[in-house]
Amino acid sequence: MRFAFQIEARDGRARQGRIDTPRGEIRTPAFMPVGTAATVKGMLPEQVRETGADILLGNTYHLMLRPSAERIADLGGLHKFMNWDRPILTDSGGFQVMSLANLRKLTEEGVRFASHVDGSRHMLTPERSMEIQRLLGSDIVMAFDECTPFPADEALARASMELSMRWAQRSREAFGDRPGYALFGIQQGSVYKDLRAESAEALTAIGFDGYAIGGLAVGEGQELMFDVLDYAPGQLPDDKPRYLMGVGKPDDIVGAVQRGVDMFDCVLPTRSGRTGQAWTARGSVNLRNARHRDDPxxxxxGCDCPACTKYSRAYLHHVVRLDEMIAGMLLTWHNLRYYQRLMAGLRGAIATARLDAFVAEFHALRAQGDIDPI
Structure with a gap:
């Protein structure tokens, strides 16, 4: 079985569909929980699946350093290693390497960097990134690119985008012909429409199984991000999945779906869960606040996760304040379930041509804020 994408319904620019892979179907719009180091923190893989996730994201940079792609391959690949038998997408490592700042040197060949773990020296190139992701066995592989910093003037954004396009070609060649596996190209160009159009044209000419919108969620703010998303998805092939990398907050996702994006990932629901913050239809809730102390x-x-069906706000407040392990476990489960319920709601709304009403209700509920304290 080969990788395939099918659009089943449209509502405005929004699309509802599915990605078929040998390891299972991915319903779109899709949210991918982040399993940076072969684990979604605080969750067992079967629990992540119970939240409604069809696919996880793994991190090339972290896995190449610890325990190493070669070791994972020797142990049967990433799916077996982490006990997840459904699709996995791995990023290329480019974003993490670029964030090392003083610890890396960028050349046409690739990026030479010092490990943040032990200072050991490494070279990451498009070819090496493809090799690492092949060793991991990821179902969706990301092309190696430079994540353009923000802000960037047009000259810097052009140079960065053009380098990424040359690396995209090398990634395509190094990936080769791997039936059942997919390679996604990454559009760059910062906030410049013409540069993003050039990037989309270059990527389309190379030919990829899907296309990511890179270089956003890097500090530009929602308004500017949406300005870019007003045109960027439409510059990419209509018949391939579109993936907005590193996004985001629930209202970011809803706005991006309205603009034609199909796939998302973000550490926010898991990271928030570990710090006592829950995401709900009425906005975020800080369980550390004393107002929850006596709330049964x-x-x-209406949420069917264990945190909501088996425990009170008072209990969650108690374990959060004591930094008990169960606090992060329960709130992470809730947050991932909330995100998957949101994605299911978006899919259903697009399929029945009522996305505008769904979005209006989404914003109206958030505007109400949390329920009144007792």
Whole structure:
């Protein structure tokens, strides 16, 4: 079985569909929980699946350093290693390497960098990134690119984009012909429409199984991000999945789906869960606040996750304040379930041509804020 994408319904620019892979179907729009180091922090893989996730994201940079792609390959690949038998997407490592700043040197060949773990020296190139992701066995492989910093003037953004396009060609050649596996190209160009159009044209000419919108969620703010998303998805091939990397907050995702994006990932729901923050239909809730101390009500009425069906706000407040391990486990489960419920709602709304009403209700509920304290 080969990798395939099918659009089943449209509502405006939004699309509802599915990605078929040998390891299972991915319903789109899709949210991918982040399993940076072969684990979604605080969750067992079967629990992540219970939240509704069809696919996870793994991190090339972290896995190449610890325990190493070669070791994972010797142990049967990333799926077996982490006990997840469904699709996995791995990023290229480019974003993490670029964030090392003083620890790396960028050349046409690739990026030479010092490990943040032990200072050991490494070279990451398009060819090496493809090799690492092949050793991991990821189902969706990301081309190696330079994540353009923000802000960037047009000259810098052009140079960065053109380098990424040359690396995209090398990634395509190094990936080769691997039936059942997919390679995604990454559009760059910062906030410049013409540069993003050039990038999309170059990527389309190379030919990829899907296309990511890179260089956003790097500090530009939602308004400017949406300005770019007003045109960027439409510059990419209509018949391939579109993936907005590193996004985001629930209202970011809803706005991006309206603009034609199909796939998302972000550490926010898991990271928030470990710090006592829950995401609900009425916005975020800080369980550290004393207002929850005597509250017997569930975190979110109508949510079917264990945090909401088996525990009170008072209990969640108690374990959060004591930094008990169960606090992060329960709130991470809730947050991932909330995100998957949101994605299911978006898919259903697009399929029935009622996306505008769904989005209006989404914003109206958030505007109400959390339920009144007791």
């Amino acid at each position: 009500r569930p975190l979110e009425e």
